[in-house]
Amino acid sequence: MGKKRISRRTFVRDTTAAAAFTIVPRHVLGRGHVAPSDKLSIAAIGCGGKGRSDIEGVAATENIYALCDVDSSMALDAFQKYPKAKRFKDYREMLDKEGKNIDAVTISIPDHSHAAAGTLAMKAGKHAFIQKPLARTLGEVRALEQAAKKYKVATQMGNQGHAREGTRVIRELVEAGAIGTVKEVRFWTNRPWWPQGIDRPLEEFYVPATLDWNLWLGPALERPYNPAYAPFKWRGWWDFGTGTLGDMACHIMDAAFWTLNLGFPARVEPESLPLFKETAPAGSRITWSFPAKGTRPELKVVWSDNSLYPARPAEVGDDAAWPPDTGGGQLWIGTDGRLVAGTYGDDPTLLDPARQADVVAHPPAQKYPRSQGVYAEWIAACKGGPPANSAFDTYSGPFTEMVMLGCLAVRMGRALEVNPQTGQITNVQVPAEYIQPAYRPGWSLAIV
Numbered sequence: 001m002g003k004k005r006i007s008r009r010t011f012v013r014d015t016t017a018a019a020a021f022t023i024v025p026r027h028v029l030g031r032g033h034v035a036p037s038d039k040l041s042i043a044a045i046g047c048g049g050k051g052r053s054d055i056e057g058v059a060a061t062e063n064i065y066a067l068c069d070v071d072s073s074m075a076l077d078a079f080q081k082y083p084k085a086k087r088f089k090d091y092r093e094m095l096d097k098e099g100k101n102i103d104a105v106t107i108s109i110p111d112h113s114h115a116a117a118g119t120l121a122m123k124a125g126k127h128a129f130i131q132k133p134l135a136r137t138l139g140e141v142r143a144l145e146q147a148a149k150k151y152k153v154a155t156q157m158g159n160q161g162h163a164r165e166g167t168r169v170i171r172e173l174v175e176a177g178a179i180g181t182v183k184e185v186r187f188w189t190n191r192p193w194w195p196q197g198i199d200r201p202l203e204e205f206y207v208p209a210t211l212d213w214n215l216w217l218g219p220a221l222e223r224p225y226n227p228a229y230a231p232f233k234w235r236g237w238w239d240f241g242t243g244t245l246g247d248m249a250c251h252i253m254d255a256a257f258w259t260l261n262l263g264f265p266a267r268v269e270p271e272s273l274p275l276f277k278e279t280a281p282a283g284s285r286i287t288w289s290f291p292a293k294g295t296r297p298e299l300k301v302v303w304s305d306n307s308l309y310p311a312r313p314a315e316v317g318d319d320a321a322w323p324p325d326t327g328g329g330q331l332w333i334g335t336d337g338r339l340v341a342g343t344y345g346d347d348p349t350l351l352d353p354a355r356q357a358d359v360v361a362h363p364p365a366q367k368y369p370r371s372q373g374v375y376a377e378w379i380a381a382c383k384g385g386p387p388a389n390s391a392f393d394t395y396s397g398p399f400t401e402m403v404m405l406g407c408l409a410v411r412m413g414r415a416l417e418v419n420p421q422t423g424q425i426t427n428v429q430v431p432a433e434y435i436q437p438a439y440r441p442g443w444s445l446a447i448v
Contacts, residue, residue, distance in 0.1 A: 037105075038129075040103040040382055041065035045091045045117050048074030048231070050131055051108030052128040054158065055082075057375035058106060058129070065102055068094050073210040074231060080130045091117050099124045104382050107131065108158070113218040114392035115140035116443045123446040124145040127382040128146050129375075132250035133242055134392060134400040138423075139436030141404060143445040150447060156374065157396035158386040159250045161241075161344030162258070165388060170311035170332075170341055170348045171259040171361075178350060180336025182260060185301045186310040187252045189328040189343070192242045196236035197273055197282035200347040201228045219443035226384035236279045239437075242407050243280025244305040248343070248349035249403045250396075252328055255345045256301055264402060264423040266291045268416045270326075282306060286406045291420050301380050303406060313338055315351035324349075408434060 004112055041064035041333040044055045055064060055078055067077035068088040079087060080202045088094040095102070107117050116137040121128050128148075134157050135141045161167055174182060200223075207225040218222070220239050227233070235241035256262065265288040272284040283306030288393045292298045304310070311332050312322045315338060323329050328343035337355060345347035350356040371377055377388040390396040401423055408430060409416045417427035439445075 001039060009254065014291060016164065016393070028174065028315045038378040038383070040379065041092075041101055043068060043094060043098070043102045043105045043126075044073040044078070044108070045069075045094075045105055046108035046131075047078040048106070050158070050227065051106070051185070052078060052130065054106045054131065056109045056377075057373075058379065061381060063254070066094055066098055066417075070215040071208070071211045071231060073208070077329060084340070090215055091323035092120065095120060095124050097184065099126070102126055104128070104154070110216075110240050111242055111246065112220050112234075112437075115143050115445055116219045116439065119142050119147045119446040122151040122155075123154050125151065125153065127378070129156045129158065129378050130392075130394075131158040132396075132400075133157075133246045134250075134396050135238075136242055136436055137437060138401055138404045138408070140445070141397055141400045143447050145370070145393045147445075147447045154378060154388065155392040155396075156381070157250070157390045157392065157400070158374060159254055159396065160396075161251050161346075161397075162254050163374040163377060164344055164346065165370065166341060166345035166348050167255045167258065168368045168370065169367070170255045170345055172364040172367055173339060173348060173350070173359065174332070174334075175367065177239070177339060178359060179332060181297060182334050183299055183331060184333040185256045185260075185299075186304070186331045187249070187302065188257075188304045188307075188309050188323060189244060189248045190307045190326055191248055191305060191328075192280075192282070193237060194233045194236050195228070196243060196280045197276055198228075198236070198279050199276060200278050201226045206398070207305050211250050217440070219437070221438075234414040236380070238278055238280065238411060241280075243257070243284075243410070245280075245303060245406050245410065246403060248305075249303060249406065250400060251343050252330055253301065253303070253403065255330065255341065256332075258395075259403060260290075260299065261293060262290055262402060263287075263293065263404065263405030264420045265289055265418055268409040268418065269403050270388035270406070270412055270413065270415070272413070275411075275413050277392065280407075281410065283308060284410050286409060287404065288402070293420075307416045309366055313351055315353075326386070353411045403413070 040062040042058050042062050043070045047067050047069040064082045064085050066086040067078050068091045070089050105121045107130045114130050118128050118130050213225045235247055267289040268286045272281040286303045291301045310324050316322050325342055328369050332339040338351045381388045416425050
C-alpha cells in the first residue's frame, strides 16, 4: 500500500493546532507550576565549588535568573558566565525582592544553612534542589521533609549516584540472586581531605573583603572568622558540617539503602580515633544493625573512613589491587558471592570471575527505569512530571536521617539503640542542640 502524501499546508495547519493544546501558558497552571514548554527561572544559592557545577547542570536547559553567594570571589566565575543574572549576597533578600520571578532554587552551601534556606524557599513556593547531605542534624532534615510535603514543591537531593546506571544494576543483580542473600555491606572512603580531630583555633584574622562573614555564619552561633572554617574546611566542624560520614555516605551508602529498603536501624555502634568537642574525629568506623524487614533478613552495614579499608576478599589475588578504588567504594557480602562497586554505584562487579563473565553475557532484566540524570529528574518534576527519585519527603530525607544517626553516634561516642519503626533513640538522652540547634535571630525553619 502506497504512502499518502500530506500537503505542506495541511501539515502546518495540523501541527499548529497540536501546539495550541500542548504549549500551556504558565499562569494557567497556577503558582509553583511551569508548563513543559517554558524554561524555569532558577536562582542559585551558592555559586562556587559544587554550587558552580550545579548551576551548569541546570543551565543546560533552563534560565539562570539570579546568583546568590556570600563570597563574591567564589561567585566570580558564575557572575562572568551569566552577566544578566541578578546578583545577591543574602538569599533572604533575593527571595523577598525577586521571589515572584523565580521558579526554583539550587542550594549548594555549607550544611548548616541548608535547612534555613531550603524551608524558606519552599515556603515561598520555590522548587528546591539541595546538595547532600540534605541537612546537618536530624531535626533539620525532618523540617525539610515536612516543608516538601506541606508546600508541595518538586525537590531533589544532589546525590547523583542515585540517578546513575550502576545503582540500578546493583539492585537488579542483588534481586536476581547474583550473590545470594545479602548479609553485610561495607563502605569506605579515603576522606577527610580537610582537618578533623582538632580544637577551635585561637588566632585572629581579618575577614576577606569579598566575604560577608555574618551571612556565611547564617543560623550558626557567632564566632570570629578564621580560614580554618571558610571557604572549604568547614566540613569537619560540627557547627557547620557533618564530617566525612555526612559528606560521602549519601553517595556510597545510597545503593544499599535503596536496594535493601534499610529504613531505620535497631542499633548504631561507633568506633573512632580520639573525640574532640567541636570537630568530627580524624577517622571512624560505624556499624548499623538492621532488623529483618519484609522478606529481607537482618543484616549490618559498616562505614569506614580515613583510608580504613575492608580485608581483602578471598576472590581477590595478592597481586590484584585492593580495594579497586582507594578513593571510595562498597563491598556487598552475600551467602553466595560478593560484589564490589564504586562510590556512586559505578561499575558493579561480581568478584567471582566465572559469575561475572556469566552476568556480562546474560545480564539480569532491567526492572528499574533508567534516569536522564539528577538535574533532568528534578527539572521534569518542577514542570509537572513525576517526583524526582531523591525527593526530600519520599527518599533523601529518610536516607539522610539514617546517615545522621551515624553522625550522632560518633559525636557522642556512644552506641545508640534505635526504634526501627520511628527512628527515635531509646537508650541515651541526646543533647537538644544535636537534634535541633538554636538559630541566631534572623534565621529560622520556615515550615509554618
